[in-house]
Amino acid sequence: MGTSLLNNVFLTKKPIFRSYILPSHSIRIMTNSTQDIICAISSPPGVGAIALIRLSGENCISLVNGVFSKEILHAKGYSIHFGNIIKNDQTLDEVLVTIFRNPHSFTGEESVEIACHGSIFIQQEIISLLIDNGARMSEPGEFSKRAFYNGKMDLTQTEAIADLIHSESEGAHKLAMQQMKGGISKELHSLREELIKFAALVELELDFAEEDVEFADRIQLIELVKNVLSKVNRLKDSFQLGSAIKGGVNVAIVGKPNAGKSSWLNALSNDEVAIVSDIAGTTRDKIEVPLLLEGIKFRFIDTAGLRETEDIIEGMGVVKAKEVISKAGMVVYMFDIAEIGHHYLDDAITYVKELNTSAEILLLANKVDTAKESLGFYGLEYGHYSNLHLVSSLQSESIEFIKKEIVRLFHQNQKQTGDIIVTNARHYEALKNASVDLEKSLLGLENNLSGDFVAMDIRQVIHHLGSITGEITQDNLLGHIFKNFCIGK
Numbered sequence: 001m002g003t004s005l006l007n008n009v010f011l012t013k014k015p016i017f018r019s020y021i022l023p024s025h026s027i028r029i030m031t032n033s034t035q036d037i038i039c040a041i042s043s044p045p046g047v048g049a050i051a052l053i054r055l056s057g058e059n060c061i062s063l064v065n066g067v068f069s070k071e072i073l074h075a076k077g078y079s080i081h082f083g084n085i086i087k088n089d090q091t092l093d094e095v096l097v098t099i100f101r102n103p104h105s106f107t108g109e110e111s112v113e114i115a116c117h118g119s120i121f122i123q124q125e126i127i128s129l130l131i132d133n134g135a136r137m138s139e140p141g142e143f144s145k146r147a148f149y150n151g152k153m154d155l156t157q158t159e160a161i162a163d164l165i166h167s168e169s170e171g172a173h174k175l176a177m178q179q180m181k182g183g184i185s186k187e188l189h190s191l192r193e194e195l196i197k198f199a200a201l202v203e204l205e206l207d208f209a210e211e212d213v214e215f216a217d218r219i220q221l222i223e224l225v226k227n228v229l230s231k232v233n234r235l236k237d238s239f240q241l242g243s244a245i246k247g248g249v250n251v252a253i254v255g256k257p258n259a260g261k262s263s264w265l266n267a268l269s270n271d272e273v274a275i276v277s278d279i280a281g282t283t284r285d286k287i288e289v290p291l292l293l294e295g296i297k298f299r300f301i302d303t304a305g306l307r308e309t310e311d312i313i314e315g316m317g318v319v320k321a322k323e324v325i326s327k328a329g330m331v332v333y334m335f336d337i338a339e340i341g342h343h344y345l346d347d348a349i350t351y352v353k354e355l356n357t358s359a360e361i362l363l364l365a366n367k368v369d370t371a372k373e374s375l376g377f378y379g380l381e382y383g384h385y386s387n388l389h390l391v392s393s394l395q396s397e398s399i400e401f402i403k404k405e406i407v408r409l410f411h412q413n414q415k416q417t418g419d420i421i422v423t424n425a426r427h428y429e430a431l432k433n434a435s436v437d438l439e440k441s442l443l444g445l446e447n448n449l450s451g452d453f454v455a456m457d458i459r460q461v462i463h464h465l466g467s468i469t470g471e472i473t474q475d476n477l478l479g480h481i482f483k484n485f486c487i488g489k
């Protein structure tokens with residue numbers, strides 16, 4: 001974009017400002033779009049029934065035409081062609097070739113997909129044939145990078161593809177889909193647009209400094225910044241929930257030996273994962289069971305208990321238990337209903353809280369089946385604890401109840417968020433920075449600071465928000481993002 005056009009947009013005589021405040025639709029740094037034809041195997045490595053080889057770049061249809069038994073030079077976009085891949089007059093494989101015409105492809109470039117049989121030999125032979133004919137192996141994430149450079153999607157959407165591929169639960173899948181459809185981009189776009197208008201007005205005033213005019217009503221501006229700040233903070237706060245849904249929630253199961261932790265974990269997973277015995281200290285290390293509950297991935301980790309021990313191996317287990325607790329999103333503290341009084345329980349809660357201040361604690365008084373006559377007594381004894389339940393690892397109703405309780409506690413522990421949930425640490429970082437600079441500009445406005453300073457802070461906010469979607473991006477950041485993609489994506 002030429003400088004004169006920018007001048008028109010920002011109505012400012014100060015060139016130093018112009019490099020930052022850009023209308024969001026105008027920026028995509030087209031520095032890395034090459035004309036090379038890239039190719040890669042896009043299906044998972046190894047043998048499969050079918051494998052997919054992808055090519056992208058100008059003239060890739062002509063390249064494939066040269067090694068294919070059918071004429072596809074003038075084939076329409078989205079058409080599929082059955083034929084043979086030929087090497088030295090020999091048929092390498094029977095394949096299906098799909099044609100994508102520029103710009104109607106994933107990358108926005110002319111592209112071809114070859115569905116071949118999934119033998120490793122065939123895949124490698126076809127790839128080397130394509131390379132011999134002028135293609136080159138793609139770098140990790142290069143297809144997505146081209147899609148970004150060609151304006152097919154913004155950065156959050158390309159990042160969402162990686163999340164979608166790695167999603168392991170309904171919750172993670174839903175969030176990745178939301179991001180891929182541009183959920184967060186739309187939200188950020190409108191916030192950025194509002195700030196750009198605001199910054200333009202403040203900067204317009206700077207141009208008329210001698211006349212002492214005020215184009216931007218300060219009261220309205222304060223309202224606007226407050227509004228954007230609350231939206232940015234809401235997005236920022238949703239990251240805790242987003243990262244838990246994306247990565248899974250660690251649930252540490254702790255308690256004295258013989259409380260019934262392993263039995264409960266077995267029942268929970270319907271599998272004999274932990275060794276159950278009535279000799280105290282059976283679980284010497286940690287046992288991990290991943291489980292999907294109502295679309296959220298939980299990782300239940302049984303530990304060696306909290307008891308101090310002289311047994312070296314068991315002692316190592318206790319050290320691990322502490323580590324597991326400190327990193328958990330939730331702690332289930334289980335105890336034998338008959339064995340523990342509330343003094344012990346208070347000590348245990350304090351112990352857990354010292355290791356982890358933010359985790360929710362679920363207290364389970366186990367083996368209630370052995371104490372049916374004393375239920376009234378125990379009800380009184382433990383009645384004042386929140387999140388305490390009388391359960392039995394041997395009863396399936398108890399197990400189902402606790403599963404629901406765990407999901408309920410998980411949601412209860414999350415801050416209220418809107419529809420858009422942030423899952424990406426890079427986005428979170430940028431939102432945090434935007435929030436700090438919004439606070440600064442609010443303070444500046446409330447203290448009648450000069451427009452220069454306020455505009456400077458707002459420019460920073462616009463920059464942070466733009467860096468999320470890639471509207472303002474440095475090449476080294478892009479390099480870092482795409483290098484974590486796999487080849488063929």
Ligand code: GDP
Nearest residue numbers: 257258259260261262263276277367392393394
């Ligand atoms: P851990 O050391 O905490 O993992 O405890 P275990 O799961 O190994 O259980 C210790 C003993 O308690 C075993 O003999 C279990 O069968 C028994 N047990 C566990 N849960 C219950 C329960 O709810 N009711 C009864 N009656 N026994 C249980």
